[in-house]
Amino acid sequence: MTREELKENIIQYRPNAVFDETGEWLNVFIETADWKSFAQWLRNDVLQMDYLFCLTCIDWSQTAAGKTVLTMVYHFTSTTFRQALVVKVKLDRNNPEIATVSDIWRTAEFHEREVFDLFGVRFLHHPDLRRLVLTDDFDGHPLRKDFEDPVNMIKL
Amino acid sequence: MYRETQIINDAATLPSAEGELVINVGPQHPATHGVLHLVITLQGETIQKVEPHLGYIHRSIEKMCESLSYRQFIYVTSRMDYLSAHINNHGCVLCVEKGLQLEIPPRAQVIRVLMDELTRIASHELWWGAMAMDLGAFTPFFYAFRERETINDIMEETCGTRLTMNYMVPGGVMYDLHPNFQKRVKDFIQLFNNKIDEYDDLVTGNIIFQNRTKGVGVLSKEDAISFGCTGPVGRASGVHCDIRKLYPYEVYDNLSFDEIVETAGDSYARYLVRIKELRQSIRIIEQLIDNIPEGDFQAKTKAVLKLPRGEFYSRVETARGELGVFIVSEGATTPYRIKFRSPGFSNLSALDHMSRGSKIGDLMAIMGTLDLVIPDIDR
Numbered sequence: 001m002t003r004e005e006l007k008e009n010i011i012q013y014r015p016n017a018v019f020d021e022t023g024e025w026l027n028v029f030i031e032t033a034d035w036k037s038f039a040q041w042l043r044n045d046v047l048q049m050d051y052l053f054c055l056t057c058i059d060w061s062q063t064a065a066g067k068t069v070l071t072m073v074y075h076f077t078s079t080t081f082r083q084a085l086v087v088k089v090k091l092d093r094n095n096p097e098i099a100t101v102s103d104i105w106r107t108a109e110f111h112e113r114e115v116f117d118l119f120g121v122r123f124l125h126h127p128d129l130r131r132l133v134l135t136d137d138f139d140g141h142p143l144r145k146d147f148e149d150p151v152n153m154i155k156l
Numbered sequence: 157m158y159r160e161t162q163i164i165n166d167a168a169t170l171p172s173a174e175g176e177l178v179i180n181v182g183p184q185h186p187a188t189h190g191v192l193h194l195v196i197t198l199q200g201e202t203i204q205k206v207e208p209h210l211g212y213i214h215r216s217i218e219k220m221c222e223s224l225s226y227r228q229f230i231y232v233t234s235r236m237d238y239l240s241a242h243i244n245n246h247g248c249v250l251c252v253e254k255g256l257q258l259e260i261p262p263r264a265q266v267i268r269v270l271m272d273e274l275t276r277i278a279s280h281e282l283w284w285g286a287m288a289m290d291l292g293a294f295t296p297f298f299y300a301f302r303e304r305e306t307i308n309d310i311m312e313e314t315c316g317t318r319l320t321m322n323y324m325v326p327g328g329v330m331y332d333l334h335p336n337f338q339k340r341v342k343d344f345i346q347l348f349n350n351k352i353d354e355y356d357d358l359v360t361g362n363i364i365f366q367n368r369t370k371g372v373g374v375l376s377k378e379d380a381i382s383f384g385c386t387g388p389v390g391r392a393s394g395v396h397c398d399i400r401k402l403y404p405y406e407v408y409d410n411l412s413f414d415e416i417v418e419t420a421g422d423s424y425a426r427y428l429v430r431i432k433e434l435r436q437s438i439r440i441i442e443q444l445i446d447n448i449p450e451g452d453f454q455a456k457t458k459a460v461l462k463l464p465r466g467e468f469y470s471r472v473e474t475a476r477g478e479l480g481v482f483i484v485s486e487g488a489t490t491p492y493r494i495k496f497r498s499p500g501f502s503n504l505s506a507l508d509h510m511s512r513g514s515k516i517g518d519l520m521a522i523m524g525t526l527d528l529v530i531p532d533i534d535r
Contacts, residue, residue, distance in 0.1 A: 023467050024254075050381050054469070054480050056495040063486060075469070075480075079381055079395065082402070107384035110505040118218075133211035133534055142219055143493075 001047075001081040009046055014038065025075075025084045035089050036099040042076060042087075043104050049076040049085060052101070055111035057119045061093060062145045068093045070119060074101075091121060100126040118143040163195055175199055181519075183212045189286060190530030192504075201515050206508045214534040221494045226252050226326065226461040229491065234320035236498060237532035239279040242271045243474040245324040250405060251470035251481040252326045255463035261452040264328035265406040270444050271311075271323060272472075273437040274341070277348070278307040279475035280430050280437075287427070287524040288359050291368055296359055303351055306344050310337065326461060328454030341445050345438055352434055360431060369423040373510040373522035376421060383509065384502035387477025388433065389526060392418045392425035399473040413439050426525035462489055476500050476527055500532040 003026055010017050010028055020027035030038050042049040054075035061067055074087040091098060100123040102109035112123045113132040120141040123129055131138065140147050167178035176199055183193040191212035197205040217236060221229040230248045234241035246268060253260065285300030308318040313334040315321040323330050359365050375385065380393035390397040398415040400408045416432040418425035463485035471480045477499030484493040503526050511522050 024469065051384065053384060053471075053478065054482060054495065054497040056482065056497075058484055058493050062492075073482075075482075105384070106379070106382040106509070107502050107505055110501065114501075133214040135211070142216055147219075 001078075001083045003083070006047065006083050006085060013041055013045070023086070025086050027086045027088060029088050029090070032089055032091060032098055036101070038087070039099075039101045039104055042085075047083075047085070048078045048080045050105075051077050051079050052105040052107055052111075053077055055108055055115070057115045057121055057143075059093070059119065059143065059145045070096050070121065072098060072115075072121065096121040097124060098122075099124050102126055117141070120144065176204065183209075189528060192528065192530050192533070194507075196516065196519070198516060201517075203511050203514055203516060203519060206511050206519070208504055208507060210534050212534065213531050215531075217535045218494055218496065221491055223490060225489050226463060226491070229494070230324065230326075231320075231322045233496070234322055235531060236496065236535055237474055237476060237479070237500065237529050238319055239282060239529055240275050240474040240476065241320045242268075242275040242323060243472055244479060245322065246272060247470055247472040247474075247479045247481045249324045249326050250472065251468050251483050252461065252463065254470055255466070255468045255483065255485060256326065256457070256461065258327055258455055258457065260328060260406075261455055262407075262449040263451045264453050264455070266444055266448050267329050267333060267453060268324065269406050269408065269411075270341070270441060270448075271315075271321075271329075273440045274307050274310065276437050276475045277434055278304050280434050281307075283430060283475075283527045284355065284359070287527075288365075290520045290524040291365065293359065293362075293365070296355070299351075299355070299358070303344075303348060306340075306347070310340050310344065313337065313340070325454065327457040328452070330454075332453045333448070338445055338448070341441065345442060345445075348438060352431070352438075355431065360427070366424060368518075369427060369521050369525070370420075372423045372514060372518045373525070374420075374422045375506060375510050377419075379506065379509060380421070383506040385477070385506055386502065387473070387475070387499050387527075388416075388426055388429040389503045389506070390477065391416060392429045392525075393421035394419040397478065399471050399478050403471065405470075405472065407444075411440055411443055423521045423525040430527070460489055462487065463491075471497075474499060476529065476532065477503060496535060498532045498535060500526075500528050500530075504528055504533055 006026055018029040052074060056073050058071045058073060060069045070091040070093050072089040072091060077084045089098060100112055102112055112126055115121050116123060116129055117131040117134055118141055163180060176197060179196050181194040181196055183191040193209040195207040195209060196203060217232055220232055230245050233244040233248050237244055281300040281304045285297035288296035311321055312318045314337055315323040375393045377394045380390050380395050386397045394417060396417060401415045413436045416429045418429055465487045466485055468483045469480060471478055479499055480497030482495040483491050486492040511519050
């Protein structure tokens, strides 16, 4: 499957999808409310995106563009078609909530816990949403840009 | 109160099923090879649930990298998967070079691949020794370390260090090869070819070892993909996931070697994949060691590197699987956000699924073949 075919397929399913083709792979932006149904379509329909190889979040608060934006970034590839796709979902930084996909791709369970821990994104209907690497009583979310720790952080 | 004590106390007070028992393995258990903490729920001797507790060696490397320049952050990544430090560095320099659109001299490419494969052998050797030790055989550990020492000596001569080499820089490698390098690597290959047969005689064909690993911790192909298992763990379940074959980098597309894929998906299959990969790594080194091109070992780069605005992703095959490096650049001298998709993290997430229903003694056989390196998981 080529990149154009991939794009065609997504347009057929979501005619108003927004694309970004500047990077190495095709990027597509999805609304938070549409995310769960889109994820199910990605996994089970023509694209067969069965391998979620990277799941992370970006805090844009230090840039001019996105003072109140967190972006979830999902990297998918299909073991049948070998075509990669990047899906991005913009979240409100003050109240970040998104549906979990851990029931579709099992690897998301740990990755989402990590993002919850370090960015404070709440994943709705996640089976076990607890902090992963930090202690349960830890205050704050370290990978957010405004996180300050006067003891352990050294400014270079 | 210690977290471990808390868990035991909670288990005692909360209502649980008849005969259910909660125990802690780790964070200082010798078989976890680092500070991994597992909370295991048992019914008699059968495992009901395994819950990994991470973070004992979390250093927030991703946050650290945000304040380090594109030359500096590479050295921190040696401390993630310290057994394949070279390959971690390789993933990072590939990502920076992708952003800068740098051409790498052929000599540097070959040196990088040679070092990667030597690292892979060293890592698999340590795993082989430690795995056999987990199952109660002590001698293999000394055998493995004897040969691994030779690789460390070769590394020390060229890179200056034995474990965290920091040899790769954007544009090539830091120094040229030591004059003794070729001869010592050839000596090593000659020595090692006989030793692998010895390993096979000692452990692979051992009936006690086979009984303890065959049919233990079975992971199906679909589950392996769903859990994101890569490297020998994924390939033992029949997933074609060798990045060197799928998305070749450096000179891998010109080399002849086999991607080892087994279909059984049990601990023994994972063991076989790694042992066979040792031979493939030797094959790669044999093809390259007499054909190192002359020329520069480093491309000319600016003193201060600035990546253009954008997102860059690179992946390499470490000894444990697919390492992804995701850099978000805002055009500054430091990365805006960096994410390491570490292979061990995804492989560990399958542990609960694999070990449910097996006996507690088998847990060591399963964990041993997952080849976990905890700093790689916690980062």
